[in-house]
Amino acid sequence: MTRHFLRDDDLTPDEQNAVLELATEMKADRFAYRPLEGPRSVAVFFDKVSLRTRLSFEAGIAELGGQPMIVDTHATHFGRGESLSDAGQVVSRYVAAMVFRTTGDERLTELASDVDVPVINALTDGFHPCQLLADLLTIRERLGSPQGKKLAYVGDAANNMAHSYLLAGATAGMHVRVAGPSGFDPAPAVVSRAAEIAAGTGGSVEVLRDPLEAADGVDVLATDTWTSMGQEGDGRDRLTPFWPYQVNSKLLGAAAEGAIVLHCLPAHRGEEITDEVMDGPQSAVFDQAENRLHAQKALLAWLLAVNKS
Amino acid sequence: MSSLIERWSHAGMNNYGTPQAAFVRGEGAVITDEDGRQYVDFLGGIAVNALGHAHPAVVAAVTQQVQQLGHVSNFYVAEPPVALAELLLALAGRAGRVVFTNSGAEANEAAFKISRLTGRTHVVATHGGFHGRTMGALALTGQPAKSDPFRPLPGDVTHTSFGDLSEMEAAVNDRTAMVILEPIQGENGVVVPPPGYLSGVREICDKNGALLVLDEVQTGIGRTGHWFHHQSEGVEPDVITLAKGLGGGLPLGACIAFGPAAELFTPGSHGTTFGGNPISCAAGLAVIRTIAGEGLLDHVKRVGEQLRHGIEGLDHPLIAHVRGAGLLLGIVLTAPEATRIAAALKEAGFLVNAPQPDVIRLAPPLIISTEQADALIEALRGAL
Numbered sequence: 001m002t003r004h005f006l007r008d009d010d011l012t013p014d015e016q017n018a019v020l021e022l023a024t025e026m027k028a029d030r031f032a033y034r035p036l037e038g039p040r041s042v043a044v045f046f047d048k049v050s051l052r053t054r055l056s057f058e059a060g061i062a063e064l065g066g067q068p069m070i071v072d073t074h075a076t077h078f079g080r081g082e083s084l085s086d087a088g089q090v091v092s093r094y095v096a097a098m099v100f101r102t103t104g105d106e107r108l109t110e111l112a113s114d115v116d117v118p119v120i121n122a123l124t125d126g127f128h129p130c131q132l133l134a135d136l137l138t139i140r141e142r143l144g145s146p147q148g149k150k151l152a153y154v155g156d157a158a159n160n161m162a163h164s165y166l167l168a169g170a171t172a173g174m175h176v177r178v179a180g181p182s183g184f185d186p187a188p189a190v191v192s193r194a195a196e197i198a199a200g201t202g203g204s205v206e207v208l209r210d211p212l213e214a215a216d217g218v219d220v221l222a223t224d225t226w227t228s229m230g231q232e233g234d235g236r237d238r239l240t241p242f243w244p245y246q247v248n249s250k251l252l253g254a255a256a257e258g259a260i261v262l263h264c265l266p267a268h269r270g271e272e273i274t275d276e277v278m279d280g281p282q283s284a285v286f287d288q289a290e291n292r293l294h295a296q297k298a299l300l301a302w303l304l305a306v307n308k309s
Numbered sequence: 310m311s312s313l314i315e316r317w318s319h320a321g322m323n324n325y326g327t328p329q330a331a332f333v334r335g336e337g338a339v340i341t342d343e344d345g346r347q348y349v350d351f352l353g354g355i356a357v358n359a360l361g362h363a364h365p366a367v368v369a370a371v372t373q374q375v376q377q378l379g380h381v382s383n384f385y386v387a388e389p390p391v392a393l394a395e396l397l398l399a400l401a402g403r404a405g406r407v408v409f410t411n412s413g414a415e416a417n418e419a420a421f422k423i424s425r426l427t428g429r430t431h432v433v434a435t436h437g438g439f440h441g442r443t444m445g446a447l448a449l450t451g452q453p454a455k456s457d458p459f460r461p462l463p464g465d466v467t468h469t470s471f472g473d474l475s476e477m478e479a480a481v482n483d484r485t486a487m488v489i490l491e492p493i494q495g496e497n498g499v500v501v502p503p504p505g506y507l508s509g510v511r512e513i514c515d516k517n518g519a520l521l522v523l524d525e526v527q528t529g530i531g532r533t534g535h536w537f538h539h540q541s542e543g544v545e546p547d548v549i550t551l552a553k554g555l556g557g558g559l560p561l562g563a564c565i566a567f568g569p570a571a572e573l574f575t576p577g578s579h580g581t582t583f584g585g586n587p588i589s590c591a592a593g594l595a596v597i598r599t600i601a602g603e604g605l606l607d608h609v610k611r612v613g614e615q616l617r618h619g620i621e622g623l624d625h626p627l628i629a630h631v632r633g634a635g636l637l638l639g640i641v642l643t644a645p646e647a648t649r650i651a652a653a654l655k656e657a658g659f660l661v662n663a664p665q666p667d668v669i670r671l672a673p674p675l676i677i678s679t680e681q682a683d684a685l686i687e688a689l690r691g692a693l
Contacts, residue, residue: 188402188545192536195399199601205399 003306004112004119005299006105008129008167009193013201015302016136016171023137023291023298030294035301036066040096042300043069044122045078047102048229052265053122053130056292057099064297066096084110092117097300103230118303120296125230126187128160131264132168133295135222138288142260143219147173148202150256151220154211154245155272156238158184161224161264166194166205173201179214181241211245215254222262223247223272239271248274252282260284311343329655335362338674338681340660349681351673352660356495356527356637359554359596361674367557370595374588381587383580389590396597397565400536401549406571409585410562413526413552414441417489419564419579420522420548421445421464424487426573427520431484432464435471439496440489440524449489452497472502474509481513487520487548488513492538495527498668499639501632507544514547520570522548526562527637530554531600531675534610534635541634554675557596561589605675609635612682616671619686625693636677640669640689653692659685 004010011019026033036042042061046054054070061068071078078087084107091098092115100108101122112119121129139146146169153165157180166186169176176194178186185207194205208214215221226242245251247261261277263285269275278285313331331343338361340350350358360367374389381387394407410416417440424432432449434440440449447455448462451471456462469476471494481488488510494500507523514521523546528538532554535541539549547570552562560583566573583589600606613635620631620640627650629641642650647663654661654669664670673681 185403189540189543191402192400192540195396195402196536196601196606198399199396199598204395206395207398207402207404209404 002112002116002118003303005129005303006108006112006119006121007127008132008164008171009197010129011171013171013173013197016133016168019133019298019302020137020140020295022302023133023294024140026298026301027137027291027294031063033063033297033301034065035304036061036064036096039065039067041067041069041094042097042099043071043091043095044099045071045073045101047073047100047107048123050101050122052289052292053101056296057122060293060297060300064300069095085113088112088115088119096304116307118307120299120303124160125228126160126163126190127167128164128264129168130292130296130299131161132164133299134288134291135165135262135264136168136172137291137295138262138284139220139260141287141291142284143258148175149220150175150177150218151222152177152179152214152218152255153222153224154179154214154247154251155223155242156180156184156226156228157186157207159224159228161222162186163190165222166190167197170194170198170201170203170205173198173203175204175206177206177208177214177218179208179211180245182209184241211251212254215251218255219259220262221247221252221255221259224264225266225268226272242272246272246274247277249276252277258282262288265289313343337361337364338677346658348655348658348660349684350660351671351677351685352662353672353674354558355553355662356532356672357553357556358558358674359530359532360557360599361676362558364557364595364599364676366595366599367559367592370591371559371588374591378587380583382582383585386585387587389587389594390585393590393593393597396594397551397563400597401565401567402540403545403567404571405565405567406574408564408574408579409590410552410564410581411560411583411586411589412441412562413524413550414443414446415581415584416526416550416552416562416564417441417446417449417524418443420487420489420550421449422579423548423564423566423570423573424520424522426578427486429484429486429519430465431482431486432466433477433480433485433488433519434466434468435490435494436468437471437494437497437500438468438490438524439494440491440526471497471500472506474506474513477510478513481517481519483517485517485519487522489522489524491524491526492528492542493533493634493637495637495670495672496664498641498665499633499637499670501634504542507539507542511544511546520547522546522550524550526550526552527672528634530596531606531609532635532637532672533633534606534613536606538634555596556589556592559589559592561586561593600675609675612636612677612679613638615679616682616686619683620689623686623690623693625690627693633671636671636673636675638671639664640671642667642669650689650692654685654688657688657692659688
């Protein structure tokens with residue numbers, strides 16, 4: 001059974017911890033780990049545009065001694081005219097791993113359905129698990145172990161970041177609250193799965209409406225854009241209901257003293273987060289962006305090792 | 310007659326008939342009678358003992374709680390009911406509110422009262438459905454033998470054939486306060502509706518502005534391999550009622566409402582002395598955390614399939630098929646011999662029951678082992 005990383009809950013609590021430990025070690029000695037020496041290649045497919053994901057994977061694969069192959073799928077035959085499952089089987093013969101940013105999660109699972117190299121989710125409509133590894137790495141650096149810490153995610157609670165905060169936060173033993181306006185709630189099945197994980201890790205999950213209630217006493221306050229990729233033309237008002245969820249000084253004032261602010265970027269300054277907070281002393285957003293590189297390198301190294309054993 | 314049963318026959322009312330056995334202790338899925346004879350418990354106190362008997366997690370939680378704080382009344386609140394309410398809502402995956410009760414019947418009474426606060430009074434339920442034996446719950450129960458002696462019963466209740474969407478469509482109208490049904494009818498012989506039934510009923514409720522109340526008293530809390538059985542179909546009810554397995558053997562029920570239905574109870578609407586009792590809720594927390602921490606949902610699905618395949622694989626002319634989900638299974642017979650076979654299994658050291666003349670019900674603890682499941686299949690071969 002090939003181990004993939006398609007959703008945050010593909011890692012057990014112990015495994016998530018091991019990946020983050022490895023990320024810390026690799027970050028401290030950035031060019032010492034060469035599991036892709038050869039060089040072995042890693043294919044990184046993009047159905048959607050990217051900046052951080054593309055560059056962090058490209059740099060990270062190179063730093064691991066490997067050869068990144070960045071593929072904009074619109075310029076190739078990938079997944080067009082042949083099934084993603086067939087495409088995956090072909091590509092898997094060339095590479096050590098595959099990374100895929102796409103729309104529906106079913107496209108990712110189809111790619112991974114019949115391949116013996118690990119497949120990594122680099123963002124889908126449902127989840128953004130690589131980002132959460134970076135977030136947890138940032139939390140560890142700033143606040144110590146995430147176990148028992150409180151995190152609130154406010155804004156579009158129906159998007160991939162909300163889902164990943166629920167699953168990955170629960171896996172890390174955190175108390176996760178998500179709050180968004182009516183009509184922008186997380187998928188019940190994801191909340192339920194997160195609650196199940198949290199019940200085993202000592203964490204908890206809550207779906208709330210009131211942003212101040214969500215932010216009350218938290219150690220981590222996180223948000224994301226109110227309009228995710230692909231939602232620009234969905235005809236929904238993605239401003240008016242969201243203003244109460246803006247991460248500003250007032251909302252941050254409800255959090256615990258010394259709380260940190262996370263945003264997976266790109267930020268729409270003045271909408272979901274104010275300049276004052278984003279550029280302020282509690283903001284960890286640029287460390288968080290850097291940690292994409294270290295977390296993804298560790299994830300790749302861990303997946304290569306676990307699939308070899 | 311055993312001495313306990315003899316004493317009971319003088320002191321207890323005869324509403325259950327003569328007890329079939331008198332038990333003195335249990336451990337895991339094994340229970341011991343007063344003569345020291347051991348049985349593997351494939352009924353689990355009728356789907357109650359989710360973690361079997363004397364599970365260390367439940368014992369520790371209850372012991373700790375009764376030493377710390379046993380009861381506070383509903384003028385006040387303690388930590389266990391708050392934590393359990395939060396956890397149940399999280400497992401349901403949606404924002405809502407919880408009221409705790411002591412039993413499934415009482416949880417359904419609460420749902421009945423919530424439905425009345427919509428301003429409507431008509432209710433639709435299902436033939437064969439079982440929702441409890443208190444007067445309100447009995448009015449919802451679709452089993453005339455249980456309810457006829459007690460008429461008149463409250464409400465304006467229409468019963469429809471379980472699984473029949475066209476009957477449901479005809480029965481629900483703009484006077485309907487709620488539709489209440491079990492995702493799988495347990496007491497009626499583990500009757501499974503056709504695929505799409507729950508979502509069809511959801512649509513009918515939406516069209517008419519009626520609440521959808523799912524009685525998950527028997528199917529909930531991991532029994533079918535899901536936290537709530539309706540999650541297997543992706544349906545979102547307005548109200549869920551729970552009991553049985555929730556307390557792992559302690560008396561505990563819950564009525565969970567979502568969306569606008571969660572706001573219908575206001576101060577004074579409802580109450581119950583022991584609802585949300587800290588000891589029962591501590592047990593409930595231990596049950597859920599154990600199911601989650603030990604990955605029992607997957608185990609339930611696996612052992613359920615093992616039992617289904619094993620029993621159908623006996624290829625016996627008396628067995629038509631096995632229906633149900635997870636560890637709530639009905640062995641459907643080709644002849645009305647369920648009572649005889651249940652008695653033969655008891656002789657062989659296995660507890661099951663016969664909810665219908667031609668159905669044997671299995672609802673073992675969720676911790677039942679694959680070896681115990683194999684042993685039951687072998688014993689059934691002999692009992693047939």
